[in-house]
Amino acid sequence: MKKVFLTATPPTPNGDLHLGHLSGPYVGADVYTRYLKMHNIAAYYLSGADDHQSYVPWKSKQLNVTPRYVANKFGNAILETLESANVRMDAFIRPETSKYHIKFVQEFFQKLYQEGKLIEKETPCSYDETHDRYLHEAYIRGKCPHCGAECDGNACEQCGRPNDCVDMISAVSKFSNHPPTTRIFKRLYFPLSKYEKELRKFYGSVKMGSHLTALCEKMLEDGLPDIPVTHISDWGIPVPVPGYEEQRIYVWFEMAPGYLAATQELNAMIQASSDVKSLWQEDNTEIIQFFGFDNGYYHAVLFPALFLAYNPEIRLPTAFVTNEFYRLEGLKFSTSRNHAIWGRDLLQKFSPDIVRFYLCYSRPETFMTNFVLSDFESFVRSELIERWQSWLQELSHKLVKLYGGKAPDLGSWHHRHHQFYQQIKQFVDAADTAYQAENFSPQKITRTLCELVRISHSFGREESHLISMASRQDEIKASISLELLAAKMLAILSQPIMPEFSINLWKKLGYQISIQWEENFSFIPTHQAINELENLFASR
Template identity: 45%
Template sequence: MLTRTLVTAAPPTPNGDLHLGHLSGPYSGADIHTRALRLQGTPVRYLTGSDVHQSYVPLKARALGEDPLALADRYADVVAAIFASAAFEADTYVRPQHSRLHREAVRDFVTTLHRAGRIVPRTAEGLHCAACDRYLFEGHVSGGCPRCGADSDGNSCEECAWPNVCTDLVDPVCNTCGATPVTRTYERLVFPLGQYTDRLRALHAGTAMSPQLEELCAGLLAGELPDIPVTHPTDWGLPVPVAGFEGQRVYVWAEMVPGYFAELQEALRAEGADPAGWREEWNASRIVQFFGFDNGYFHTVLFPALMMAYDDGLRLPDAFVTNEFFQLDDAKFSKSRGHAIWADALLAEVPGSVVRFALAHDRPETARTSFTWDRFRRLADEELAGAWQGWLDGLFRRVATVGGGRVPEPGTPTPSQAAFASAVDALADACFAAFAAETFSPQRATRCLGELVRLATAFAAGQSRLLAARPADDRARTAVALEARAARTLAACAHPLMPDFARQLWHALGLPDEPTRDAARAELPGTGSHPVAPGPHTFFTPLPADIDTRVMGG
């Protein structure tokens, strides 16, 4: 039985700031899942990095008149700062341009595939811009998706997630000068993806994924999979370590596979272990990968096939967790149109726990969802600063009144009190089920937390006559102890979603160290009396009335 887990999040491209659409996807999802596993005592690593060799980096640098590597480093710093503000605690955040282990992993990956005949030279047509004298692929070219007709860049469609081979784009144009490209013949190293159809079908049959990802995989494997160039005649990326192709660069999406291996190697190196032992840990771990649905083809088809070709004994992913697009007022985030809320601007004005709760509450799990300021205010002001803060304020007053500043030692609960305790336990179980990879749903987890608070608020109201009439009664002490236990459960269940709030509540309750799942399960009676921390305890406050203008700059 596997006792370890490796969690990967598709690395962000360092060509700009992160907006809320970015923040709501793989990075928050991977962090939530990782924290939930740790809370339950499972050894886990959260691996990610910087996707520096995407074509969008030099394109952005050229537009700004900057050096691509300097731009990539600057934006990688921005991303790292945002991760810190949002409390995304990845074990590694690898920058390939500064990682010897990354370069060596990619070199070994490509040379191994070539030596084994898994990638082969092949001559085929590609797109060329005569005006720019440039080979066009990925971000260098756009046109209509040959599958769905939506606007698409080269190699894959953001809308339907199907791949293209660039030459099949409808009415392609060069994204630099707008010219219509011509076709030219190029020799590249290609990966015959179609040879792995049956093995991929078997993998998908046993791998946890969303219904829409299942449908994408079924559709892709129902047809003939294309040969995928793993080298391109371009000047951005890692040089190809194969004789005759030194002037080409490794396709960044092929580079990402050994990039995940390098992230694990860097994590081992950072703790003083031998990076060469990465295979042993990889194969002994459950592999859970987080990525946007638009990258579904890469992670579910191309990457596993490349892993099979590279090392037949390598463990393949156990679960794929995806998200759809998170939009702003029902339209895609767009920097060019000024239609965006930047993560660093929001986190500078709003506590990370509030931002994380709102993003989890409306996470685009199976369909696109949208951010609106009205909805954000309702969640922050009415739910958190209103219902949650209101119940917790009352709880600490009741601890002071009934327990003299200590959580009382509970006695034997009445039937209604026992029913409340059982209901809290059931909500905790449901919440942690929502953190599991197979049933991952931060949306559902936030509803469980909200229902826990509503249940506890109703319970407190129902016990109010007892507490007013007989505050020294054993039943009154039990009622307050059960409420405190519900708050302790809230802290444990909220920790994956809102770690800063969870720690604050945990310590306010007089509990040591970090929240744990087992502590939330502790049986009553027998919890034991203990003092709470001196108040007041302010966990949430209403948002400023002008929060939207403060964040959006006007």
């Protein structure tokens, strides 16, 4: 049986999830997982808390608490927000409590070291002499040596490329707000360039967007760098190599074996017999990864190379699904600057279906998009309430008045019925295409659903003019049967995005069986009782 593992970049527990987080990989991967499960595919959604990011101890410094307190507090908050948003992960790994994570990461690291795939180098490193601190990631700020944008250490969110901190332009320590000095430290590096040939071959098969493709090709063109995979720190997983007791495994190195460990944890949860190595090597296994473009280098360059170094038989991802930044009233969402609308706050006022739908509708798929609260509220009112709900209520009233609340037979079709039927088929095909990993576009899906409702509403109102004509009653039966078909397909097509609305509509249409995708869709059976199609959007 085919198995699909879907991953979403583990969120950093230095704050709760804001709408920018939700609009990207977390809702996106949930939507795709639900779509696969509607096709009876064994799909498993994996993520976890990225506890060992340097942003966790940096947050703890600001709050005057321990890093572990921060990781636990916000890790719990993240899980609560995901649950409130109806994001259902099959495994969400907490490194501190996982039976497998730390052990597997260290074994993975040790194997690469023992096989000579990690190299030892003494290199200049950024250092804050005033505070006696080695600087990396969250602790240093400057300009990217590749694109000149403002960025933190080790990677640039704007262009997606890595840096080594000492090559940053106009860098300053966040501890002292002064330019750092340099000190020589011995660290372990992973030489990416050794895997250039395999990566080029991989890029010929994996499905990914143009922005990520350009990043990968630019890095290949400029020559792949050696990446430091250990840092001087007291936060993170200890380096399992003698002489490196004061260093920790680079958190982005940790994430690659972390995905494998998450699969092992899932295996234990579902009581499967396969081990993690065979799971990621089986021919019937497919891996699809969801992440923001700012994490593109890690997932598309570093992780595949690490997997190749660890075991060339591991199946690499078949598709990367990325998103760009989601802006809040023109500025980037930012946990550290508290420029955000927190997911839990919006979800306390609006149902998860409504929030999920709008985040999909405005999802930053190929370019940055913008969230404005007044636009969101206006959209909900004008599109979902005044159009969707109005159409379904009007259809419900016609059913009660004409047929006692039961589905009529298919009646007599004319050219306009055939035309509307073909339109319904086109909407189904368009949505199905947009749900595919290689074309994944919640923007297109939500717009297709809106257009399906608009066309159906228009068709229903136009046909209503014939209701009073005795000679046209067979045509009215055909029209209402087609409207019911459109409503049924709306329930099916919307299920991955709006699961509660979908199931509510499905049951009101008289179905007791579970909702599944229909390749060859069928009309609602004649005389099937239809409940009143009202109050379909759950309120808070």
